[in-house]
Amino acid sequence: MTLNVGTAAVRADGLSRRYGAIRALDEVGLALERGITGLLGPNGAGKTTLLSILATVSEPDAGSVSVFGLDPRDAAQRVEIRRRLGYLPQELGFHRHFTVAAFLDYVAILKEITDRRRRAAEVARVLAAAGLEGRARTRIRALSGGLRQRLGIAQALLGDPDLLILDEPTAGLDPEQRLRFRELLSGLPGNPVIVLSTHQADDIAAICPRVVVLLQGRVRFSGTPAELAATAAGRVWAAGERDAGAHLSWRGGDGRWRHVGDQPPPGAELVAPTVEDGYLLLSHAAGAR
Amino acid sequence: MTSSFPGLDQHAGKDLLAGYAAGTADGVLVWSAEAHLTGCARCRSALSEHVDAERLARNRSVLLARAAIPEGGPVRRLLCRCGVPDHLLRLLAATPSLRGSWLLSVVGVLVVVAGETAAVAHGWIGSGGHPGPAGYLHREVLVPFMLVAPLLVLAAVAAAFLPMFDPAARLAAAAPFSGLTLLLARSVCALAAALVPVVAAAFAVHGPGWLPAALLLPSLALCAFALAAATVMDARAAAVVAGALWVLPALLLAAGHVPLLLVQRNAQFACAAVLCACAAALFARRDRFELGPMR
Numbered sequence: 001m002t003l004n005v006g007t008a009a010v011r012a013d014g015l016s017r018r019y020g021a022i023r024a025l026d027e028v029g030l031a032l033e034r035g036i037t038g039l040l041g042p043n044g045a046g047k048t049t050l051l052s053i054l055a056t057v058s059e060p061d062a063g064s065v066s067v068f069g070l071d072p073r074d075a076a077q078r079v080e081i082r083r084r085l086g087y088l089p090q091e092l093g094f095h096r097h098f099t100v101a102a103f104l105d106y107v108a109i110l111k112e113i114t115d116r117r118r119r120a121a122e123v124a125r126v127l128a129a130a131g132l133e134g135r136a137r138t139r140i141r142a143l144s145g146g147l148r149q150r151l152g153i154a155q156a157l158l159g160d161p162d163l164l165i166l167d168e169p170t171a172g173l174d175p176e177q178r179l180r181f182r183e184l185l186s187g188l189p190g191n192p193v194i195v196l197s198t199h200q201a202d203d204i205a206a207i208c209p210r211v212v213v214l215l216q217g218r219v220r221f222s223g224t225p226a227e228l229a230a231t232a233a234g235r236v237w238a239a240g241e242r243d244a245g246a247h248l249s250w251r252g253g254d255g256r257w258r259h260v261g262d263q264p265p266p267g268a269e270l271v272a273p274t275v276e277d278g279y280l281l282l283s284h285a286a287g288a289r
Numbered sequence: 290m291t292s293s294f295p296g297l298d299q300h301a302g303k304d305l306l307a308g309y310a311a312g313t314a315d316g317v318l319v320w321s322a323e324a325h326l327t328g329c330a331r332c333r334s335a336l337s338e339h340v341d342a343e344r345l346a347r348n349r350s351v352l353l354a355r356a357a358i359p360e361g362g363p364v365r366r367l368l369c370r371c372g373v374p375d376h377l378l379r380l381l382a383a384t385p386s387l388r389g390s391w392l393l394s395v396v397g398v399l400v401v402v403a404g405e406t407a408a409v410a411h412g413w414i415g416s417g418g419h420p421g422p423a424g425y426l427h428r429e430v431l432v433p434f435m436l437v438a439p440l441l442v443l444a445a446v447a448a449a450f451l452p453m454f455d456p457a458a459r460l461a462a463a464a465p466f467s468g469l470t471l472l473l474a475r476s477v478c479a480l481a482a483a484l485v486p487v488v489a490a491a492f493a494v495h496g497p498g499w500l501p502a503a504l505l506l507p508s509l510a511l512c513a514f515a516l517a518a519a520t521v522m523d524a525r526a527a528a529v530v531a532g533a534l535w536v537l538p539a540l541l542l543a544a545g546h547v548p549l550l551l552v553q554r555n556a557q558f559a560c561a562a563v564l565c566a567c568a569a570a571l572f573a574r575r576d577r578f579e580l581g582p583m584r
Contacts, residue, residue, distance in 0.1 A: 057462040075576050082465040089463075093456025095383050101357035106379060107457070110464035110471075114376045116355075124347070124354035133350060136357035155460065 008032055009193045010054065010163060015063035017049050024049040025060065026217040032193050036185060038208035038225075039197040040279050046217040047197040048090050048167055054195065055087040055165045067163060083112065086161030090168050090197075092152045096141035100132055100151055103140060107155040122158050129184055130154035131177075145172040153181065160189070166196040170203055182207045201276035205229075213279060215286040225275045232273035232281045236260055239268035247284045260284070301325060301332045303339075310339035377474055380466075385454045386445040386479040395441050395483055399490040402433045410495035431496050432543040435504075435551060438487045439535055442508040445483035447515060447528035449475035468578040472516070480512055503552035510560040511535055513567035520574035 008031035015028040024046045041047045052058035053065060056072045068084065070077040094103060104123045113119045127133050130150045135143065143151065149172040156164060170178050178200075185194060186207055198204065204211050205225045213221035213228065221228055238256050242249050243265030252258050259265050260281050301309075301322055308314035309322045326332050360366075365378050385391055450472050452458035461471060487508070491501035511531050518527035542548050550556060 052459075055463045057459055075579060078579065079465050082463060085463060087460065087463040089459045092460070093458070095456060097388075098383075099357060099359065101354055102359055102382075103457075105358045106383060107460055107464070109376045109380055110461055110466045112465050114374070116375065117351075120355035120358070121351045123358070124350040127354060128350060133353070136354055 009034055010065075010067050010195075012050075012054070012065050013063055015050065015053060015060045015065070017046075017053065017058070017060050023217050025053075027063070028214070028217070028219055030212065030219065030222075032195060033210070034191045034193050035210070036194040036196065036208045038204035038211045039195060039214060040199075040201065040204060040211060041197070041214035042199075042283060045214045047214055050214065051165050051167045051195065051197060052089070054163075055085060055089075056081055057087075057089075081163070083159075084162040086156035086158065086164040088152045088156040088166045088169055090171075092148075092155075094140045094148065094151070096139070098140055099137050100140065100143070101127070101136040103151065104155055104158065108158050111159045113159060126154040126157045129157055131180060146174060146177055149173055150177065153184075157188075160192075162190070162192050164188075164192050164194040164196075166194070168198060169196055170198055170200055178203065201274070201279055205275040211275070213282050215283060218286075220282050220286055221278075228278040228282075229273045229275050230278070232260060232277040234270065235262060235281065236271050236273045236277045237264050237268035238271045239265045241265070241267075243268070248280050300329065301335070303335075306332070306336050307339045310336060310341070380471060381475060381478050383455065383457070384449050384475045384479060386448040387475075387482055391445070391448065392482060392486070395445065396486050398437060398441060399486055402437050403490045403494045406431060406434050406494040406496070431494065431500075432539070432548045434490070434494050434496070435548055436536065436539045436543075438491065438504055439508040439511055440532055442480060442483045442487055443511045443515060443528065443531055443535070445479040446476045446512040447524075449479035450516065450519065451524050451528065453525065469575045472578050476512065476516065480509070484508065497549070500552065503557065506557050506560040506564065507535065507552060510563040510567070513564050513571065517567035517570040517574075520571065520577040 010030075010032040012028055012030040015025050015030075016023070017025040026046075028046070028050060030050075039047050039051070049058065053060050054067070056067075056078050059073075065072055067081045070081050072078045072081055095106070098106065101123055104126060105119055108119045108122050113122055123136075124133075127136055130153050132147070132150055132154060135147065140148065140151070149169070153166070153169055156166060170181060173181060182203070185196075188194070196203075196208070208225060211221070211223065211225050211228050212219055221231070237243075237246075237259045238252075239259060240256060242257050243259045243261065245263060246259035246261035246265060248260045249257055257265075258271070258277075259268060260277055264270065305314060305318060305322060309319060314322065326336065361378065361382070368378055369375055381387060448454045455461065462468065484505070487504065488501045491504055494500070497503075511534070514534065515528045515531035518530055522530075539548065539551055542550050
């Protein structure tokens with residue numbers, strides 16, 4: 001699926017990438033405006049590959065990327081993109097013997113913040129933003145998974161990036177931390193372009209004005225969360241029993257079965273679809289699940 | 290109340306306190322105010338009304354963050370005094386082959402191989418299948434040391450540039466800081482740190498007097514080859530190939546009872562040629578190191 005990309009802040013055209021026999025991306029087209037865009041997809045859908053290409057750490061086999069009008073294939077323009085980038089990889093490694101503050105200081109230098117005073121101010125700012133002020137002197141090896149994830153988010157915020165690429169940023173965060181993360185993203189100054197991948201449809205519904213669904217290396221949906229939910233309108237049912245004929249069935253928190261299918265199960269009532277319903281229906285249609 | 294400071298027997302005016310808190314007061318007045326504030330609780334209390342609490346909290350958090358960033362040891366301070374930029378030294382702190390545990394391992398291996406050479410030379414243990422008079426003229430005893438010493442230097446440099454040893458390699462790849470600068474800085478420091486114990490051990494073994502100097506060029510050539518090869522193949526494979534290029538001829542010459550040929554004149558010329566060619570290749574393909582580990 002290739003979209004009409006127009007004058008978007010970040011755009012990708014016909015991106016393809018293979019790993020041996022596996023086609024990770026298949027002619028992906030994407031247009032990202034300022035604000036938050038959620039990238040939804042199951043494991044192996046190509047989300048991480050797509051985000052690493054947008055973050056300039058990986059190259060596509062075919063297709064092109066433009067970030068703020070800059071082409072990452074050109075060395076000088078690639079550096080310029082990186083100056084405006086904040087990136088949280090899915091599996092961020094840490095120098096475990098570093099303290100939290102020393103690690104942020106290290107990443108700040110990599111981001112060309114060489115002045116010591118400015119670096120300290122930046123480190124203090126992102127420590128506060130990620131709620132890590134009290135952990136500045138803690139060694140990374142002593143941090144829990146959730147705290148490390150917050151440290152990963154903090155390092156991505158260094159330098160007030162114009163483009164923030166966050167690969168599974170809410171993984172490992174508890175519900176309270178996820179709420180705080182949503183507030184943090186929504187309150188970032190300067191209206192940067194933010195792309196985040198997640199498995200959590202409720203994260204998408206809560207903070208993303210736009211959502212892209214990536215399945216089997218292809219863009220299957222691009223629009224608002226309401227539009228994604230609407231794709232399942234009239235096909236989501238709630239019932240007391242499991243329905244073998246439904247495409248998908250699962251038991252909700254209220255103990256009732258939720259069914260996504262073309263035919264209503266006996267005794268079921270039609271319910272309003274959610275973002276997750278729309279996503280699951282798309283996944284089912286694509287044969288990704 | 291006036292903005293000028295009235296003297297030690299009077300109190301500071303509102304304008305002065307506001308200017309002092311905002312950092313806009315005149316220099317001489319600031320000194321007077323500070324001298325007065327030290328001994329006047331009333332003016333200190335009045336000053337607190339003019340202080341921007343948010344700015345104060347921000348400054349405090351910056352100071353705390355700065356205090357939480359380690360200053361580094363005597364080596365870093367010495368290098369800083371020698372003119373090496375502080376930020377570059379902080380980047381080097383992530384190099385595994387510059388850590389004490391790594392350097393201790395290198396010294397440990399050298400002690401073992403150099404100790405074996407010394408033991409054979411003094412006749413404390415046999416020379417392993419090639420009996421002969423003790424001492425360095427029995428050149429096979431040098432084989433383990435000659436085999437291992439340049440490989441230790443190569444391993445130190447490889448650990449400095451292989452992404453597998455840098456858990457934050459993806460962050461470095463996505464950052465604007467020059468990948469080539471980072472790679473070269475780390476490699477040169479790792480090279481220097483490894484060469485010190487290797488050359489010291491070369492003096493300690495019972496070999497020809499020129500051996501310490503003769504090991505330098507092969508070590509440099511191997512490291513340069515690994516770096517240059519990493520621009521065209523996987524970095525790990527490049528390090529392995531470089532190691533094999535040393536080990537195979539070393540073993541062949543050792544089998545022919547002429548191990549020192551590996552570091553004598555013709556070999557030195559060959560190493561110099563390899564070093565120059567690899568440096569040129571590295572320069573020509575330097576952009577490769579800006580792309581990151583995933584390509």
